[in-house]
Amino acid sequence: MIIGVPKEIKNNENRVGMTPAGVTAFKNNGHEVLVETCAGLGSGFTDQDYMSAGAVIVSSAKEAWAADMVVKVKEPLPEEYGFFRKGLILYTYLHLAPEPELTQALIDNKVTAIAYETIQLENGALPLLTPMSEVAGRMSIQIGAQFLEKPKGGKGILLSGVPGVTPGEVVIVGGGIVGTNAAKMALGLGANVTLLDINPNRLRQLDDLFQGRLNTVMSNSYNIAEAVKKADLLVGAVLIPGARAPRLVTEAMVKTMKPGSVIVDVAIDQGGSIETVDRITTHDHPTYEKYGVVHYAVANMPGAVARTSTISLNNVTIPYGVQIADHGYKLAAANNKEIAKGINVVDGKVTFKAVADAHGYEYHPLESVLFEEVASV
Ligand SMILES: NC(=O)C1=CN([C@@H]2O[C@H](COP(=O)(O)OP(=O)(O)OC[C@H]3O[C@@H](n4cnc5c(N)ncnc54)[C@H](O)[C@@H]3O)[C@@H](O)[C@H]2O)C=CC1
Numbered sequence: 179m180i181i182g183v184p185k186e187i188k189n190n191e192n193r194v195g196m197t198p199a200g201v202t203a204f205k206n207n208g209h210e211v212l213v214e215t216c217a218g219l220g221s222g223f224t225d226q227d228y229m230s231a232g233a234v235i236v237s238s239a240k241e242a243w244a245a246d247m248v249v250k251v252k253e254p255l256p257e258e259y260g261f262f263r264k265g266l267i268l269y270t271y272l273h274l275a276p277e278p279e280l281t282q283a284l285i286d287n288k289v290t291a292i293a294y295e296t297i298q299l300e301n302g303a304l305p306l307l308t309p310m311s312e313v314a315g316r317m318s319i320q321i322g323a324q325f326l327e328k329p330k331g332g333k334g335i336l337l338s339g340v341p342g343v344t345p346g347e348v349v350i351v352g353g354g355i356v357g358t359n360a361a362k363m364a365l366g367l368g369a370n371v372t373l374l375d376i377n378p379n380r381l382r383q384l385d386d387l388f389q390g391r392l393n394t395v396m397s398n399s400y401n402i403a404e405a406v407k408k409a410d411l412l413v414g415a416v417l418i419p420g421a422r423a424p425r426l427v428t429e430a431m432v433k434t435m436k437p438g439s440v441i442v443d444v445a446i447d448q449g450g451s452i453e454t455v456d457r458i459t460t461h462d463h464p465t466y467e468k469y470g471v472v473h474y475a476v477a478n479m480p481g482a483v484a485r486t487s488t489i490s491l492n493n494v495t496i497p498y499g500v501q502i503a504d505h506g507y508k509l510a511a512a513n514n515k516e517i518a519k520g521i522n523v524v525d526g527k528v529t530f531k532a533v534a535d536a537h538g539y540e541y542h543p544l545e546s547v548l549f550e551e552v553a554s555v
């Protein structure tokens with residue numbers, strides 16, 4: 179198979195879909211890899227590094243997108259929809275539930291769209307989301323700490339406090355990978371940390387993990403309202419896999435926060451979990467102010483620490499990508515249920531239920547689509 183790796187074009191998206199090590203993995207299995215020139219520079223990989231690993235460097239996005247399978251990081255932007263065509267396998271983060279135009283473009287052009295974030299293990303874990311959630315969870319606290327500084331619009335709080343002055347209050351809604359990594363960083367700084375999750379077993383695990391240093395609270399609207407009121411830094415970290423994020427923190431709750439408090443809504447890539455987060459922000463313009471509260475809603479946070487993120491992402495995406503290239507997506511999905519869960523759109527049909535529900539499309543279970551295709555051959 180021919181694999182294309184275009185340069186990412188989202189604001190400050192410095193990650194790249196494939197490292198030179200990834201190229202070697204595909205080449206070892208007999209595939210060709212076309213990398214758009216300079217695609218890896220933001221992550222510290224030169225064209226020469228790719229050529230040494232066996233890739234062919236192409237001078238335009240068009241040439242990289244002409245491949246059988248395109249390996250990316252972020253969801254395609256409207257400028258890239260023109261590259262869609264029937265039969266193209268697109269392997270990347272897609273986050274389709276809050277993206278109606280992208281979903282329609284994939285349907286109209288009959289692209290086979292495989293979303294990193296919905297590839298799922300039998301135990302429910304999301305192996306291709308986990309590494310970026312580790313990054314974003316950790317970043318959420320260092321970013322929140324910065325924006326709590328007075329010159330950045332914050333209330334002038336040092337999260338750790340100092341001897342004689344109490345530390346800051348960090349509230350995290352959602353105790354999965356993002357939430358756990360945010361808690362780890364915030365506790366490491368010495369902040370007072372409260373984490374809410376809807377899963378009591380998760381709260382038990384976190385209580386054990388942090389040995390009583392974390393305040394764990396059951397997530398319901400009453401408890402969220404109480405926690406939000408006292409938060410200096412609020413982190414949105416919920417997920418219902420593949421679906422639009424539930425808006426758990428209401429506008430009325432945000433109005434109770436003190437001026438200069440900070441919200442970091444990491445769940446913005448699934449539409450956001452906080453009602454006053456009404457836009458996606460960028461690394462260039464990361465925040466806006468509403469009701470006196472600083473709002474941060476960057477949907478590609480790991481793009482800012484691209485070297486770490488690209489390598490960490492490739493550690494998990496490449497083995498699945500090679501399986502798809504080796505067998506084709508149909509056989510790969512038949513052999514490996516984890517890959518089957520990643521397929522969101524095939525041949526103009528939506529095969530991931532939460533995405534179909536989000537936009538009112540008919541849901542086609544993947545097996546029925548693959549069976550129809552086999553039957554029509
Ligand atoms: N903005 C960015 O750059 C990035 C965003 N993300 C996003 O962060 C979000 C969280 O990801 P993960 O931590 O990996 O997900 P996860 O699946 O590991 O954790 C989600 C947690 O939310 C909890 N939850 C679900 N409903 C809840 C409710 N009503 N109240 C409280 N908790 C609830 C679940 O029990 C689970 O523990 C996702 O939307 C993910 O895509 C991840 C990486 C980068």
Ligand SMILES: CC(=O)C(=O)O
Nearest residue numbers: 271310447477478480
């Ligand atoms: C998960 C995601 O959206 C990101 O890493 O950018």
